[in-house]
Amino acid sequence: MNTELQSFIQKYDLLGCVQCGRCTGGCPVTVRTNLNVRRIVYDSINESMLEDLAKLPEIWDCTTCNTCAVRCPKGLKPVEVLIGLRNIMVESGIIQPTVRDALESVFREGNPWNKPKARRSDWMEGLEVKIAEPGKKVENLIFVCCTIAYDPKVQVIAKNLVKVLNKAGVDYGFIGDDEVCCGSEVYAMGELGEEGLFEMLVEDNTELFNSYEAERIVAISPHCYSVFKNQYPDLKAEVIHYTQLLKELLADNKLELKKELSQKIVFHDPCYLGKQNNIFDEPRYILSQIPGVELVEFDRSRERSLCCEGGGGKMWVESESRKERLAEIRVKDADELGATLLAVACPFCVLTFDDAIKAKGLEEKMRVAEITEILGEAVE
Amino acid sequence: MGDVFVLAEHRRGEMREITFEMLTKAQEIASAIGGETVAVLIGSSVDTFAERLAAYCDKVLYIDDPLFADYNSDKYQIVLGKLIQDYKPELLMVGHTTQGVDMAPALAVELNLPFVTDVVDIIIDNGKLKPVRQYYSGKVNALFNFKGEPPYLITVREASFEAADGSKQGQIQKIDFPLKEDLDYRRFVEYVEAEVGDVDITQSEILVAVGRGLKEEKNLSIAEELAKAINADLCGSRAATDAGWLPHDRQVGTSGKTVKPKLYIALGISGAFQHLAGIKGAKTIVAINKDPEAPIFNEADYGIVDDLFKVVPKLTEKIKELKG
Amino acid sequence: MKIFVCIKRVPDTSEAEVKIDATGKDVDSSKFSFDINDADNYAVEEAILIKEAKGGKVKIVSLGDQESDLMIRMALAKGGDSAIRVEDPRINVKDPLKVAKVLAAAIKQEEFDLVLTGCMASDDGQMAVGVALAEELGVPHAAMVKKVEVEEGKVRAYRELEGGLSEVVEITLPAVLTIQTGINEPRYAPIRGVRAAQKKELKVLTLDDLKLDEKEVNEESSLVELEKLFVPEVVSRAEIIEGEPEEKAEILANKLLKGGIL
Ligand SMILES: Cc1cc2nc3c(=O)[nH]c(=O)nc-3n(C[C@H](O)[C@H](O)[C@H](O)COP(=O)(O)OP(=O)(O)OC[C@H]3O[C@@H](n4cnc5c(N)ncnc54)[C@H](O)[C@@H]3O)c2cc1C
Ligand code: SF4
Ligand code: SF4
Numbered sequence: 001m002n003t004e005l006q007s008f009i010q011k012y013d014l015l016g017c018v019q020c021g022r023c024t025g026g027c028p029v030t031v032r033t034n035l036n037v038r039r040i041v042y043d044s045i046n047e048s049m050l051e052d053l054a055k056l057p058e059i060w061d062c063t064t065c066n067t068c069a070v071r072c073p074k075g076l077k078p079v080e081v082l083i084g085l086r087n088i089m090v091e092s093g094i095i096q097p098t099v100r101d102a103l104e105s106v107f108r109e110g111n112p113w114n115k116p117k118a119r120r121s122d123w124m125e126g127l128e129v130k131i132a133e134p135g136k137k138v139e140n141l142i143f144v145c146c147t148i149a150y151d152p153k154v155q156v157i158a159k160n161l162v163k164v165l166n167k168a169g170v171d172y173g174f175i176g177d178d179e180v181c182c183g184s185e186v187y188a189m190g191e192l193g194e195e196g197l198f199e200m201l202v203e204d205n206t207e208l209f210n211s212y213e214a215e216r217i218v219a220i221s222p223h224c225y226s227v228f229k230n231q232y233p234d235l236k237a238e239v240i241h242y243t244q245l246l247k248e249l250l251a252d253n254k255l256e257l258k259k260e261l262s263q264k265i266v267f268h269d270p271c272y273l274g275k276q277n278n279i280f281d282e283p284r285y286i287l288s289q290i291p292g293v294e295l296v297e298f299d300r301s302r303e304r305s306l307c308c309e310g311g312g313g314k315m316w317v318e319s320e321s322r323k324e325r326l327a328e329i330r331v332k333d334a335d336e337l338g339a340t341l342l343a344v345a346c347p348f349c350v351l352t353f354d355d356a357i358k359a360k361g362l363e364e365k366m367r368v369a370e371i372t373e374i375l376g377e378a379v380e
Numbered sequence: 381m382g383d384v385f386v387l388a389e390h391r392r393g394e395m396r397e398i399t400f401e402m403l404t405k406a407q408e409i410a411s412a413i414g415g416e417t418v419a420v421l422i423g424s425s426v427d428t429f430a431e432r433l434a435a436y437c438d439k440v441l442y443i444d445d446p447l448f449a450d451y452n453s454d455k456y457q458i459v460l461g462k463l464i465q466d467y468k469p470e471l472l473m474v475g476h477t478t479q480g481v482d483m484a485p486a487l488a489v490e491l492n493l494p495f496v497t498d499v500v501d502i503i504i505d506n507g508k509l510k511p512v513r514q515y516y517s518g519k520v521n522a523l524f525n526f527k528g529e530p531p532y533l534i535t536v537r538e539a540s541f542e543a544a545d546g547s548k549q550g551q552i553q554k555i556d557f558p559l560k561e562d563l564d565y566r567r568f569v570e571y572v573e574a575e576v577g578d579v580d581i582t583q584s585e586i587l588v589a590v591g592r593g594l595k596e597e598k599n600l601s602i603a604e605e606l607a608k609a610i611n612a613d614l615c616g617s618r619a620a621t622d623a624g625w626l627p628h629d630r631q632v633g634t635s636g637k638t639v640k641p642k643l644y645i646a647l648g649i650s651g652a653f654q655h656l657a658g659i660k661g662a663k664t665i666v667a668i669n670k671d672p673e674a675p676i677f678n679e680a681d682y683g684i685v686d687d688l689f690k691v692v693p694k695l696t697e698k699i700k701e702l703k704g
Numbered sequence: 705m706k707i708f709v710c711i712k713r714v715p716d717t718s719e720a721e722v723k724i725d726a727t728g729k730d731v732d733s734s735k736f737s738f739d740i741n742d743a744d745n746y747a748v749e750e751a752i753l754i755k756e757a758k759g760g761k762v763k764i765v766s767l768g769d770q771e772s773d774l775m776i777r778m779a780l781a782k783g784g785d786s787a788i789r790v791e792d793p794r795i796n797v798k799d800p801l802k803v804a805k806v807l808a809a810a811i812k813q814e815e816f817d818l819v820l821t822g823c824m825a826s827d828d829g830q831m832a833v834g835v836a837l838a839e840e841l842g843v844p845h846a847a848m849v850k851k852v853e854v855e856e857g858k859v860r861a862y863r864e865l866e867g868g869l870s871e872v873v874e875i876t877l878p879a880v881l882t883i884q885t886g887i888n889e890p891r892y893a894p895i896r897g898v899r900a901a902q903k904k905e906l907k908v909l910t911l912d913d914l915k916l917d918e919k920e921v922n923e924e925s926s927l928v929e930l931e932k933l934f935v936p937e938v939v940s941r942a943e944i945i946e947g948e949p950e951e952k953a954e955i956l957a958n959k960l961l962k963g964g965i966l
Contacts, residue, residue, distance in 0.1 A: 093782065093891035098634060100892040107895055108774065109737045113634075113657065116720065116737035151653040152675065197895035315654065318618070318635040320628055351654070358592060359622060391865070451871070453835075454844065476831070478865045481823075482847040485832040486839035489801060494927035497800070497830045510931065515828055516715075519722035520731060521936045528927035539964020565844040567874045569860065574868030583886050585868075586966070610966055640885065643965055660718040661742075664965050666956065667942060679719070682959060683942035684952045694953035702961045 012081045014045050016074045023068035023078040028307045032323035033061040037068050037078045044081055054088035060096075061319045064188045064312030065271040070303065086190025086313075098316040103191050106201070110180035111146035112316070120144075120177045123155040129162050132173025134211040139171035140245060141214035141237065143228070145221035146181050147315075147347045153354070154347040157220060160376030161242060167379045168254045170245075172218070180205060182224035184272075187231070189313040206234045218242050220372075222272035222279075222346045223311055229277060241273060243282040243345055243371060250289050257378040260292035265374075266339035268298065268330065268353070269305035270346035283345050283371055290378045296337050298330075306330055310348025327356035335362055342368045382415030385469040385531075387460065388422075388433055389479055391451065392571065395429055398475040400543035402536050403436040405502065406473060407544075410438075412504045415470055419550070422459055424449040435546030443557045450568040453483035459557050460487055469531050471509060476535035484535050494528040500540040517663065579613045581630055586612035587641045587662075589632060591655075592619035593648015593669060593688055600625050602689065603647055606696045609703070615639065617649045633658040647688045651676025668692065705760030705854070707751045708811050710821040710837070711744040711779060713772040717827070724933045731933065740775040743822025747883040749890040751820050752783035754854055760817070761785045765810050767795065767803055774898075776906060781897035782890075786905040794911060796923040798930070800832035805921055807833070808840035809914040816878055818859070823848045823882040834882030845880040846873050850887050 009015060017038075024030060024038040035058040043049055053059070059082055068078040089095050090103070102112035109117045121129075132138045142165075148158050165172050183201035191197040209217055214237045219225035228239040249255045265287055273279045280302045287295055300306045308327045331353055334342045342353055353368040384406040389396040399419070406417045419433040421442035433440045443459060460483075464472065474480040476498045488495035501512040503523065511524045511534055526532050581587060588607040594600065600614075607614050614626060621631040632639055634654040640661035647668050649655060656679055659665060667680035668688045677683045684691055715736035723732045740748075751762045764779045764787035766772050776787045788810050796802045811819060819841070821834035831847070838845030850870065851862035863871045864884050911918055919925055945952045945959075960966045 090892065091894050091896070093894065093897075095892050097638065097889060098636070100890070101638070102634070103892060103895075104739075104778075107898070108739060113653075114660070114716070114737070116716070116735055118735045118737075119720075153653060191895065193896065195896040195899050200895060200899075314635065316635050318628065318631060322622075322624055322628075325622070355619070359619065452873075453847075478848055478863065478871075481831040482835060482845075482863070485800070485804070485835035486845070488832075489804065489836045489839040492927070495801060495832075496928055497832050513829075514936070515933070516717040516722050516731070517826065517829065518936065519717055520724060520933045522933050523931045525929050525931050526927065527929050565876045566846075569872040569874050572862065572870040572872055574870070610960070643960070656719075660716075665942075666960075672944075677942045677944070680942035682956060683944045684956060685944060686949050686952060690949040691953050694950050695957055698954045698957035699961065699966075702957055 008047065008050060008084065009045060012044070012084065013076055014041060014081070017041050017076055018074060020073060022071045022073060026067045026071040028065060028067060028326055029061050029063060029309070029319075032321040032326070033319050034058040035061045037062070037082065040085070041076065041078050041081050044085070050085070050088060054085040057320065059085050060313065060317040061321075062312055063271070063307050063309050063314055065307035066276045067307070070275050083188060083190050083192070087192055090190040096317055099189055099313065102316045103186065103189065103197060106181045106186055107197055111150060112181060112185060113146060113150045115150045118177055120149050120179055121174070123149060123158060124174070127159060127162050128166060130173050131176050132212055132214065135213060137213045138173040139215045140173070140218045141209065141212050141216065142172055142174050143182065143217055143219045143224055144174065144179060145219070145224050145347060148220055149179070151347070151351070154350050154370070157347055157350070157370045157372045160372040161220060163376050164246065164255065164372065164379055168249045170249065170254070173212075175208070178208065180208070182219070182227050184223040184227040185311070185313060185315070187227065188311065189316070202232055206232055210234070210236050216240050218245050221348075222270045222277070223348070226272040226276050241277075241279055241282070243273075243279060243286060246371070246375065247282040247285050250286060255379060257290050257375070259378050259380050261290050261374070261378060262292040263341040264294045264296060264337075264339050265341045265343050266296050266298055266334050266337055267343045268308070268349060269302055270344060270349050271305065271307050272311065273345055274305055275303050283343070286371055286375065287343055290374065296339060298333055298337070308349045308352040310346070310352040315348070325352070325356060325359070327352040328360055331356045331360055331362055331366065335366060340366055341374070342366060343371055343374060344368060345371045382410070382413050383418055383467065383469040384410045384415060385418045385420055385463070385467070385472045386437070387456075387472065387474045387480070388419050388429065389475050389477060390423060390426070390429060391479075395432065396475070396477070397543060398477060398536065398538050399433070400436060400546070401539065401541040402473045402475065403433070404544045405536075405541040406437070409471065409502060409504060409509065413470060413507055413509070418467075418469065420460070420463060422448050422456060430552050432546075434550040434552050435548055437548060437550045439550050440552045441555050442552065443555055445557065447559060447562060451479055452563070452566060452568055453479070453486070454563055454566045455559060456483050457487050457490065458559055461491060462558055464491060464531050471530065471532045471534065474533070474535050476537045480535045484533060488533050493531060493533040494526040495533045496524050497535045499534045499536050502534075581613055581615045581632070581639050582637050584613040584639065584641050586610055586643045587615050587639060587645070588612045589615045589617065589644060589646045589649060590620045590625065591617040591647065591649030592623075594620065594625065597623070597625045599689070602692050606645070606692055609696050609699045612643070612645070617652070617655050646676055646680070647692060649676055650674045651679060705754060705758050705817045706815055707754060707760060707762045708765055708816050708819045709744070709747050709751045709762060709779070709784070710765045710807050710819065710833070711748060711775065712741045712766060712822070712825050713738050713768050713775050714741045714825055714827040724935065728932050729930050738771065740778070741822050741825045743824055743883060743885050745822075745890045746885050746887050747820040747822050748779045748782060748784065749888045750852060750883055753888060754818070754852070755783060758854055763787065763814075765807055766790070767797060767806055773906065777898050777901045778893045780901035780904045780906070781893035784904070788907050788909055790909050790914065792910045794918045794922050796921060796926050798828070799926040799928070800828075800830040801836050802921040802926060804833050804836035804840050806914065806916065807837050809916050810909065811841065813914070818877060819880040821880065821882050823884050834880055838880035841878075841880065843878045843880060844875040845882070846875055847882040848884045849881045850884045852881060852887070
């Protein structure tokens with residue numbers, strides 16, 4: 001552990017920080033919690049303080065949206081410092097029981113929800129789903145995501161995608177019960193480093209994916225997409241997000257959107273899709289192809305999109321703050337735009353916004369829907 | 381032979397209900413197999429208990445000695461071991477309670493008795509006793525046979541049998557017992573009451589949980605009244621703690637607390653995945669929600685589909701009535 | 705202090721539907737997830753806390769097949785020093801008294817000061833192994849312990865009774881304590897540690913190694929036998945109470961109070 005502490009400065013290039021404060025200035029959670037990421041970058045230079053810093057509750061308020069890293073003029077990744085501090089707690093074994101249970105569950109069952117591995121594809125029941133076979137050629141290997149696989153509220157995302165893919169006659173295959181957590185949230189919660197859980201997942205998943213003769217791995221959740229794209233160096237197949245695949249299908253006229261949808265839609269850029277991976281246009285293209293749709297834009301859109309607070313371990317750690325949630329600010333903004341449908345392309349966003357719409361009493365005026373759901377309706 | 385013995389359970393000057401539940405069932409068994417019911421009472425200054433017990437059995441065997449002023453499993457084990465050898469009953473019933481489970485398994489090992497724990501029913505099949513117990517927190521029942529010779533030993537789950545009114549006039553017999561001095565290896569020190577202080581919902585036995593369906597903070601009193609009537613602590617969904625109706629540490633769910641109460645009453649909670657994950661360990665879940673499609677009903681044991689504002693005050697009232 | 709902790713791998717059936725298999729005497733466990741028994745997890749933590757405070761060694765003991773190794777490694781990663789796993793198809797693992805006999809034989813091979821077990825296994829709910837184990841070992845015990853104070857040659861155990869009351873007992877060492885959930889907050893075993901725990905000793909023993917005669921612990925030796933499993937009438941989905949609001953309230957109040965739930 002000591003050697004790790006010593007490398008903290010080097011690892012995160014802490015001495016490169018000029019304390020300009022652009023990170024904190026752009027950090028969305030500062031409006032509701034005590035997190036001051038500039039301050040933490042500064043304090044982390046003092047190695048003897050690291051363990052105390054790691055114990056600060058606000059370390060867990062970071063949603064890993066990555067705004068700070070995007071904004072830093074010196075190319076630092078302040079968010080990684082916070083994750084490094086979480087790692088200190090994880091290594092000590094003293095973490096919130098909810099985080100402990102989620103991590104242990106990933107280790108044992110391959111998902112953070114304490115659900116049996118053997119029930120991962122229960123959502124497929126009654127659907128015509130193609131399962132890929134190792135060693136056999138498949139164009140698109142679909143990766144579902146633990147949350148989509150188990151949370152009934154977002155299982156509809158995968159179900160609708162199946163419907164759309166079947167309609168378009170795409171060559172695809174799902175993995176089934178062998179699918180294991182991508183590790184994105186595991187990394188965000190600090191279970192990383194040599195021989196850690198994240199490394200184990202990367203190794204195991206790489207081996208699993210490479211056992212398929214797949215041209216592309218299609219991730220449904222941006223969190224899975226981002227981690228495969230950026231933190232899995234040895235994948236044979238190309239990694240894409242499903243919005244890229246759908247855009248392709250629409251552009252090639254493989255999908256026909258017949259049903260009119262007279263809705264005013266505003267698209268929320270998920271952090272892990274937009275500012276972290278520059279996928280901005282595909283979702284908008286897909287939505288614009290639906291007859292009847294009027295597409296409007298948030299003031300804070302694309303790179304400046306406001307984080308919904310669903311990622312970065314927030315599913316397992318609550319902040320003490322009572323202030324308005326970012327998702328609530330976001331749905332109010334959507335309401336002001338007169339939007340009737342808040343479109344997202346991430347399961348976490350569905351959950352956060354669904355709750356925020358209820359909290360703000362906007363159920364009558366607006367709903368949140370994932371792009372797959374909207375397309376599922378449109379291809380009927 | 382053929383007698384059914386029941387260990388009377390009492391604590392701090394009060395008989396415990398399980399005793400009468402067991403004696404009622406013992407009566408049924410004894411008449412079926414042609415034996416007597418015998419209550420075994422061990423304590424200090426327990427004459428009145430002996431008299432009360434006599435109304436429920438054919439005979440009360442009792443030991444009255446200051447050495448037994450407080451419960452001590454090891455002393456009980458010694459006494460019961462001796463009684464079993466002297467009287468050779470068909471069956472000895474002990475409560476599956478914190479007293480019973482601290483003693484019965486050791487007694488079973490010591491005397492090599494056929495032993496079944498946490499019995500919820502006993503079926504009499506052609507004069508043969510067949511205990512029923514449960515697995516997987518009640519999801520399957522198991523019917524057992526005793527293979528060995530009596531005496532048989534079972535621990536009986538509380539509230540498995542209903543206690544009848546006692547109308548017998550059993551004989552009361554004081555007995556001598558072999559232990560002459562205190563044991564040096566296990567000593568009773570004291571009883572300690574649960575600390576009153578900050579509520580830790582992960583430790584609560586009974587919880588009343590509120591969700592967005594409560595609508596406003598002022599309605600919290602409805603839940604508080606119910607909680608008071610059943611000695612429960614209050615908790616809530618994230619919607620309830622977000623709204624500030626309850627403190628942050630009362631949030632149940634994936635990003636809140638994981639709770640394991642005996643009883644969880646969910647008022648106006650839809651049962652989101654993130655909420656349900658926190659109540660997996662609850663033994664009995666009751667849901668009151670006006671939406672029949674709410675996912676909470678998939679997890680609940682009892683459900684009421686109705687307006688909580690109509691049902692809950694009545695529920696509180698009825699519970700108070702029944703409790704007297 | 706030389707501490708033994710007995711742990712068991714159990715299925716999580718809290719939300720799964722439990723189906724009886726073709727034999728009628730077992731359940732279909734193919735869709736379950738498995739983990740260390742909840743109370744045992746607290747026992748492991750308590751043992752490690754005692755070790756951290758008083759020094760000594762913690763040895764993990766489990767009766768089970770190879771699938772239990774993962775859970776054992778996790779306990780070792782948290783601070784256990786070594787482990788024994790007993791595996792022998794001849795043992796009637798469904799009889800808590802037989803399990804206690806086997807565990808006792810494994811523990812008796814060495815000296816010990818304290819043995820901790822969980823107070824209950826979530827699958828069979830027997831609450832019998834720990835106390836039976838004490839009898840087999842010929843040492844005193846206390847069941848359902850929610851607080852432990854280790855003193856010279858003895859422990860003070862706070863037994864959790866019904867209704868929030870605790871009974872404090874003092875017992876001499878060596879002794880067996882069955883640990884109640886909530887006694888502590890189990891720590892997380894970082895996976896790096898779990899991998900490193902591969903290096904710690906894990907002995908796999910059979911009845912022959914334990915010098916136990918199969919006739920003492922096999923199914924025939926059990927004095928009770930399972931005739932059959934059956935699914936109780938209670939359905940998996942909620943029993944919906946019907947009627948006018950007032951009637952519903954009354955029915956529910958009765959169920960709660962008279963059904964023994966309250
Ligand atoms: C990152 C993240 C973490 C989360 N963590 C948690 C967590 O730890 N715990 C948690 O609980 N949630 C958590 N959630 C939120 C969760 O997804 C749900 O949104 C939340 O649990 C809903 O709370 P609820 O059931 O009280 O409200 P709702 O889902 O709005 O349900 C209210 C219910 O009340 C019923 N109702 C309304 N009026 C009445 C009436 N008069 N009588 C009877 N019933 C009525 C309605 O039918 C409805 O079913 C999290 C969400 C996110 C995004
Ligand atoms: S990742 Fe986002 S939430 Fe975290 S510190 Fe950076 S800007 Fe703030
Ligand atoms: S933006 Fe970069 S340079 Fe500026 S304070 Fe933050 S970490 Fe330092």
